[in-house]
Amino acid sequence: MKKKRVDVISLGCSKNLVDSELLIRQFQAGGYLVEHDPSQPGGEVVVINTCGFIGDAKEESIETILDFAEAKKQGKIRKLFVMGCLSERYRQQLSVEIPEVDRFYGKFDWKSLISEMGMPYRADLKNERSLTTPGHYAYLKISEGCNRNCSYCAIPLITGKHTSRSMESILKEATLLASKGVKELQVIAQDLSYYGLDLYKDKKLPELVQMLSEIEGIEWIRLHYAYPAGFPMELLDVMASNPKVCSYLDLALQHISDNMLKIMRRNVSKEDCINLIKRMREVVPGMHLRTTMITGHPGETEEDFRELKDFVAEMKFERLGVFPYSHEEDTYAYKNYVDDIPEEVKQERAEEIMELQSGISLAHNEAKVGRVMKVLVDRKEGEYWVGRSEFDSPEVDPEVLIDSSEDLNIGSFYNIHITGAGEYDLIGEVR
Structure with a gap:
């Protein structure tokens, strides 16, 4: 056990990773040596930044906490802190069930952890991070939370309403990242499509992306997690005309049958989704779309699944992932639907889609040979x-x-x- 060393373990998505990087910078400013996701933790203090999105992620987080709780009982570490989404969602239960943890923090009060360690929070470093990614790319989080009401999703329960960061703050952080050698920005949010509506009463993502591209040193800008309903169409013109903006978009569709889109409370129709995809590919030729689908949501019939499968075959997405439905406490689906599709059916449907997608992916890749x-x-x-x-x-x-x-x-x-x-x-x- 090394004194003045903190081991930070990050679980879950890239948005969590940004929070870990902000925390690490504060620790370093306080004179601590920090290791991120070390293969052999050896510090006197361990901080676990958890994920609480779906069942598998929650299970991984809990197992990680229990492993380090055991290490603490054996005297291998002195302090154990837990923060992040799982802790935000289940803080009281976890405090009772895992008393070895010195304190649980949520997703937004982790700054108090700095005080717990006897250090002042450095507000002058609020836009500074210690990158855990290779130094040439970084994630840039432009908002927190989500205003959507999708049936299956626990994110609004954890993160609250959508809150955009100011463009001034984002540009300041991006400029600092570029000055340290970052060439590629991964622009992330729970919902990029909504950016700016709360602060500026207008969709500001196209303007923000254009301004980010003007920062000296930034060569690529990549966009993650857009929502099809209310998509800011002006963004496509920026992507088509600006060589620094990658012809790539992560657009979460989740399903395609009108029956399921209604049950899932997506506020879009099949026709809306198809028209949007066609427009994207017309305005930005060669655009690569990444999307995700959910199989086995309550109410999904064999006919709905066949429609989803036919859609994937027709659209030939360049990138696609599939999640079997997870029945999450306190979501709309949890309160109003019966989780009546067997787990093996959810998994079989997911595997069927991914098998189809593997052939599509191969065809896309083979088309690049010679380029x-x-x-x-x-x-x-x-x-x-x-x-x-x-x-x-x-x-x-x-x-x-x-x-x-x-x-x-x-x-x-x-x-x-x-x-x-x-x-x-x-x-x-x-x-």
């Missing part, structure tokens, strides 16, 4: 340098494996000739 693509190198792994094109987000999307006998610079862009393709990765060489 020369701009690729950002993230790391060296085995015999390959590993990078991403503008169509690939870190962690979740395909990568480009670069065969090069010469050393490449991590964090630099290269023109890569694509020579091979698999279901999820491309192979190429420096042109």
Whole structure:
């Protein structure tokens, strides 16, 4: 156990990761050595930033807390703190069930953890983070919370109503990141489509993205988690005309049958979704769309599932993920629907969609063979340098494996000739 060392464990999404990075910067300012997700935790203090979104994520968070609670009982660590979404949602229950944790904090009161450690919170560092990503890209969170009322989703219960950050604050943070070598911004929020409505009474995402692109040093801007209802169409013109804005969008659709969209309280129709996708592909040729689907939501019939499967086959999304439905406490679905679809059916449907998608993904990748693509190198792994094109987000999307006998610079862009393709990765060489 090393004194003045804190181990920070981040679970869940990239929005959680940003909170961990803000916390780490405060610890460092207080003179602590901080390790993020160490393979062998060895500090006197451990902070676990939890996820509480769906069943699997909650289970992972609880197991992690229990592991470190046991380590504390054995004297391997001195203090154990828990923060984040799971703690926000179940703080009282967790405090009773896992007393080894010194204190539970929620998603928004983690600054009090700094005081618990005997340090003042440094307000002058509020826009500063210690990046846990490679230094050439960073996540940029532009809002918290969500105003939607989707039946299955616990996020509004955890994060509250949508709250946009001011453009001034976001641009200041992005400029600081760029000054430290960040070249790619992953712009994230629970709902990008809503950005600005609360602060400015207007959808400001197109304007914000344009202003971010004008920051010196920023070369790529990638957008995550847009909502189809109320999508700011002006954004497409910015994407089409601005080479710094990646032709990539994470658009959460969740289902497509009108029956399910109504049950899920999505406030869009099948026709709305199809028209939006067609418009996106018309205005931004070559755009890569990432989306997610849910299988096994209460009320999903075999006919609904076939409609979803046919839709995936027809739309040929470049990127797609599937989640079996999770019956989350206190959501609209939990209060109003019976979770009557067996878990094995939910899983089988999800696997069926993913099997279909694997063939679609392979076809998209094979179409890139012979092209020369701009690729950002993230790391060296085995015999390959590993990078991403503008169509690939870190962690979740395909990568480009670069065969090069010469050393490449991590964090630099290269023109890569694509020579091979698999279901999820491309192979190429420096042109």
